[in-house]
Amino acid sequence: MSVFGCIVYHHNLWLVLLAVMICGAGSWVTARLVLRAFATQGMQRVGWQFLTAVVAAADIWCTHFVAMLGFEPGVPVAFDPVMTIASLLIALVGGFAGFVVATSRIMRAAPALGGAIVGLAIALMHYTGMLAYRVEGIVSWNRGWLVTSIVFSVLFSALALQRAHVAHARAERGPSIGGLADRKSAHAAVPLIAGILAFAIASLHFIGMTAFQVEPLALAGDFTNPAALHALALAVASMALVIAGAGCVSYLLDDSVRAESVEHLRTMAMSDMLTGLPNRASFNARIDAELARTDDPRQLALIGIDLNRFKEINDLHGHHAGDEVLRILARRLQSLVREDEFVARVGGDEFVAMQRFATREALADLLTRLETALYRPVRYDDAEVTAGASLGVAIYPDDATSKTVLINNADLAMYRAKADLTHAVCFYEPAMDEIARARRSLAADLREALARGQLSVYYQVQTSISTNGICGYEALLRWEHPRHGFISPAEFIPIAEENGLILSIGAWVLREACLRAVSWKPPYKVAVNLSAVQFAHADLPKLVETTLAETGLAPERLELELTESTIFADRERSLAVLQRIKALGVNIALDDFGTGYSSLDTLRSFPFDKIKLDRSFVSDAESNRQTTAIIRAVLALGKSLEIPVLAEGIETQDQLALLAEEGCDEVQGFLLGRPAPLDQIVASGQLTIAGEAVGAAAS
Ligand code: C2E
Ligand code: CA
Ligand code: CA
Numbered sequence: 001m002s003v004f005g006c007i008v009y010h011h012n013l014w015l016v017l018l019a020v021m022i023c024g025a026g027s028w029v030t031a032r033l034v035l036r037a038f039a040t041q042g043m044q045r046v047g048w049q050f051l052t053a054v055v056a057a058a059d060i061w062c063t064h065f066v067a068m069l070g071f072e073p074g075v076p077v078a079f080d081p082v083m084t085i086a087s088l089l090i091a092l093v094g095g096f097a098g099f100v101v102a103t104s105r106i107m108r109a110a111p112a113l114g115g116a117i118v119g120l121a122i123a124l125m126h127y128t129g130m131l132a133y134r135v136e137g138i139v140s141w142n143r144g145w146l147v148t149s150i151v152f153s154v155l156f157s158a159l160a161l162q163r164a165h166v167a168h169a170r171a172e173r174g175p176s177i178g179g180l181a182d183r184k185s186a187h188a189a190v191p192l193i194a195g196i197l198a199f200a201i202a203s204l205h206f207i208g209m210t211a212f213q214v215e216p217l218a219l220a221g222d223f224t225n226p227a228a229l230h231a232l233a234l235a236v237a238s239m240a241l242v243i244a245g246a247g248c249v250s251y252l253l254d255d256s257v258r259a260e261s262v263e264h265l266r267t268m269a270m271s272d273m274l275t276g277l278p279n280r281a282s283f284n285a286r287i288d289a290e291l292a293r294t295d296d297p298r299q300l301a302l303i304g305i306d307l308n309r310f311k312e313i314n315d316l317h318g319h320h321a322g323d324e325v326l327r328i329l330a331r332r333l334q335s336l337v338r339e340d341e342f343v344a345r346v347g348g349d350e351f352v353a354m355q356r357f358a359t360r361e362a363l364a365d366l367l368t369r370l371e372t373a374l375y376r377p378v379r380y381d382d383a384e385v386t387a388g389a390s391l392g393v394a395i396y397p398d399d400a401t402s403k404t405v406l407i408n409n410a411d412l413a414m415y416r417a418k419a420d421l422t423h424a425v426c427f428y429e430p431a432m433d434e435i436a437r438a439r440r441s442l443a444a445d446l447r448e449a450l451a452r453g454q455l456s457v458y459y460q461v462q463t464s465i466s467t468n469g470i471c472g473y474e475a476l477l478r479w480e481h482p483r484h485g486f487i488s489p490a491e492f493i494p495i496a497e498e499n500g501l502i503l504s505i506g507a508w509v510l511r512e513a514c515l516r517a518v519s520w521k522p523p524y525k526v527a528v529n530l531s532a533v534q535f536a537h538a539d540l541p542k543l544v545e546t547t548l549a550e551t552g553l554a555p556e557r558l559e560l561e562l563t564e565s566t567i568f569a570d571r572e573r574s575l576a577v578l579q580r581i582k583a584l585g586v587n588i589a590l591d592d593f594g595t596g597y598s599s600l601d602t603l604r605s606f607p608f609d610k611i612k613l614d615r616s617f618v619s620d621a622e623s624n625r626q627t628t629a630i631i632r633a634v635l636a637l638g639k640s641l642e643i644p645v646l647a648e649g650i651e652t653q654d655q656l657a658l659l660a661e662e663g664c665d666e667v668q669g670f671l672l673g674r675p676a677p678l679d680q681i682v683a684s685g686q687l688t689i690a691g692e693a694v695g696a697a698a699s
Contacts, residue, residue, distance in 0.1 A: 015070025015233050019063050020202060022240045026059025027198035029244045031164065031190045032251055037103045038168040039186070049103060053096035055247035060095070060122050060201055061088045062240030064129050067205055069233035075136045075216040077229075083132030087125045094121020102161040111165035112158040119157030122201055123150045126208050138215040145211030149204045156200030164193045272345045274323060275330030283344035283352055291396065291403055296356060298340075300396040301363050303353040303370065304410040306418060308388040310349035321380045325387055332373035341366060349387075352410075367391065367425050375424070390417035394428040412436050443495050445481060450505060454480050457512050459681055461673035462527065462646060465660050470686060472525030472559065474668065475513035476675045477505070497533045506534045507543055514551040514558065516678055519690040527559040527589060532566040541580035548584070555585030561612065563591045564602050571605075578606055589646070594634060603641055611638050615649020615669070621658055628658070635662050 030052055037048035064087075095118055102114025126149075167189030270282040278286070290300055307329075314322040326349070333343045333351065340356040353370060357363045374389040392414025400406035412433035417426035449455050459473040479487045496502040510528050517526035534540055548555055560581065567574040582588055589610035590602070594617055603611070613634055620627040631647075638645040647659045650669030659667060673686075682689055 012070035012072060012230075015066055015230070018233065018237050019067035019070060019205075022066060022237055022244075023059065023063040023198045023201050024194070026055060026063065026240060026244045027194040027201065028190065029247045029251070030056045030059055030197060031160070031193035032187070033247055034099060034103065034161065034164050034193070035168055035186050035190070036251060036254070037099060038164060039172075045103065046100075049099045050096060051247055051250060052099045053092055055244055056095040056099070056118065057088065057091035057125075058240050058243035060091045060125055061129075062236050063201055064126055064205055065236050066233045066240075067209075068129065068133060069229050069236070071209065073135055073137065073214045073216070075214065077136075078134040080132040080134060083128060087128035087132060090128055091121055091125040094118065094124060097121070098157070098161075102165070111161045115158035115161030116154045118161065119154035119200055119204075120150075122157065122204050123153045123208075126153075126204055130208070130212065135214050135216075137217050140213045140215070142211040142213065145207055149207035149211060152207060153200050153204035156196050156203065160193050160196040160200060163189060163196060167193070272330075275327050275345050277330045277334060277351075278342070278344040280344065280346040283342075283346055283354075286342055286344070287354065287403055287407075290354065290356070291406075298356045298358050299398065301355045301357055301366075302394050302396065302406050302410045303355075303367070304392040304394075304407075304414040305351040305353060305370065305374070306390050306414055307349035307374070308390060308418070309385070310387055313385050313387065317380060317383060317385065321383075321385070324380050325378050325385060328378050329374060329387060332376070333370070336369045336373055351389075363393075367393070371424055389424065390414050391425040392417055392428065393425065399428045399430075408437070409433065439495055442481075442487070442492060443499055443501075446479070446492055446496060446501055447499075449479055449481075450508060454482065455505065455508070456480070456677065457509060457516070458675035459526075459678055460668060460675040461681070461686065462525075462666055462668045463672045464666050465656075465664055470524055471666055472527055473517075473681070474527040474561070474675075475509060475529070477509055477529075478675075493531065497531055500533070500537070502531045502533045503538055506531055507538070507547075510543070511547050511551065514547055514553040517557060518551055518553045521688045521690050523554075523557060524687065525557050525559050525587070526553075527561050529591065530560050530562045530566070532563075532569050535562070535566050535574055535577060536569060540577055541584065544581055544586060545584055548586075556587065559587040559589050559609065561589045561591040563595075564593070564597050564599070567602060567606075568597065575606055582607070592648075594630065600637070603637065603643070608643050610666075611643050611645045612668075613645055613647045613664075615647075618647055618649045618655050618659070618669070619651070622654055628662075631659070631664075632662055635664055638665075639663070 033048060033052040033055060037045055037052055040048055065084075098114045098116075098118030098121055100114070101117055102111045104110050104114070107113075167186045171186035270278060270285070272279040287302070310322065310325070313325055326345075330345060330351075333353070337343050337353075342354040343351060345351050353366065355363060355366050357366075370391060371389075374387060377384045377386045392410045392412065394400060394406050394409035394413060396406050399409050409428040413426045413428040415436060416429075416432060417423055420426065456478050458476045458478050460476055461470055462472045462474060463469065464471050477489045477493070479489070479492055481487050493502065496505055513526045513528050517524070520526075530540070544558075544560070547553075548558065567578075578588055587609035588606070589612055590608045591612045592614045593611045594614045611634065613631065617627050617631050617634075621631055635645055644665040646666035646668060647664045648668050650656050650659070650667045650671045652671060655669075656667060656671060673681075676684075681687060
């Protein structure tokens, strides 16, 4: 037997539909709000929890109220105002408690538990509301339906919040940009959550109404004015929709503010603060995207741009001027880019440009535009400055097939443009730029070489012709590269001079040579090569003095070799430096004589202790009569200035005989001994190390 069987109630269909609509719309907004409550923290979360509770309470209460107004039991009805309002408060307080618990993260079951509380609140609200419902008749309750309705409400509310939690957690694990992406993905679950919640509310109401039975006392006729009830229902319904709408709007407002600030953050992260141009991060993103495109058959040109006179402008006119120049140039660059083109500022005075091009003309056109913009004078205050720039172009995929190589090649081309005063733009050319690349990579390796113990000093014997005895050894630097093996100092010393590494390396060689030579027996001299850069930059006399003091080598046992070009760089200063070094008691030899200026003037202006005749003369001498004449002249010069001459590069007996015949004082070369590590020289018995047994050296 069913309750439906004995009593047939009328429902006003329109109002029931309205109730269902409120229920659905309210649940929808509630679902969105509760997801937001899940995603926020602290006071913000409390705010969202409260807003959720308000919307949910309005949703629940209005659904109930409108449905009740649509319920026509066939007898006069009335509502108790106090109980009616109490029921609304129950929905509000219970809902708030439920949402607080559900979004609290205090335990795994919190969402379901909070949902259950919301479900209970719905039930409590409904039955309190029913107590407020006064009908003229005998009311009885079917306990089965009553319990069923509560169970439905609790279970489905719990399920709804459980789903909300799952959707949130899943989105949180996914990728996120400023918290925006995750919320979008959580929102996919809104229909499900809203549906379950609406079902919880509706099922409670309608099952609850099934449990509600009225035996009319009076007969039909004396009804409460239905029009008034309907008006009330409409008023309540609009209230519900207004509240849900307000909740929805607050949500959307927050969303757009959030989206705006995320967008703002994104722009800030991707653009350069000073000029507003895209920055390096933006450039990286763009080039990645361009290289990932497989649909575009056109080539991609990457143009590295480095201002020529930025430092000068900064130094001359101050940093404000520098900044202003950058801003103006950036504006010009920004305004010259067309479709498929891109410019960014990637460093202090470095920019890049990119272009997808179909024809070389299009690329040439961009380059002209860039050049014009960068070479047009910039007005600052009353001054007019021209920054100018060097541009290096590398083309994908012709010049490189990967991002790093492409950027690198554009840089190499740009360096060439920088070095070449006649060309502002250089295209990457493998033949020329690969040499530069190799040099750069060697330079990077050289930076580590000293610390990693890859540098060592070899020694080459210097012999007196008259006595046939050893006079000393020349210290020659060696670099054993982990991959390339031994690299000639002729190759890496110029690199070290370029980047200043020669200062630390040179100091190390000097110290190393002195330290070793101290314990040589007999106490032969040690010759150390000096670079022009060491002359120009370091306080050389001081370095020599402290090195001698620290190693304990007698000054007269040290000979420093330098070339004429070293002196020519800054004649006055060089000569002053040489005087100071010589004053320490150290010997000075003029290296590679005959290759440079070979000026008498140099020889006259400073009392050198030795002239080293370059080995090119020796190797030439046997076949070339002219060279023999030069050798003779140099030897005569040495005699007249009373400076001994050492001939380098003696490889054969004939060469040795020739020089002996011409009256040369000393010789050095492979014939007499190749540069070798010290232990090898010790092992050969040429010298011993003080403190080591002679026998040990011989073995
Ligand atoms: P350098 O000062 O003229 O040194 C003599 C060079 O001639 C050495 O080359 C030596 O190995 C080579 N040599 C010696 N005898 C012969 C021979 O009979 N035949 C031939 N063909 N070559 C001979 P290395 O060691 O390769 O050094 C090259 C240059 O690197 C040196 O020329 C010197 O200018 C520079 N260098 C070497 N060590 C240092 C250093 O510690 N500091 C500085 N600043 N420069 C160094
Ligand atoms: Ca030398
Ligand atoms: Ca030499």
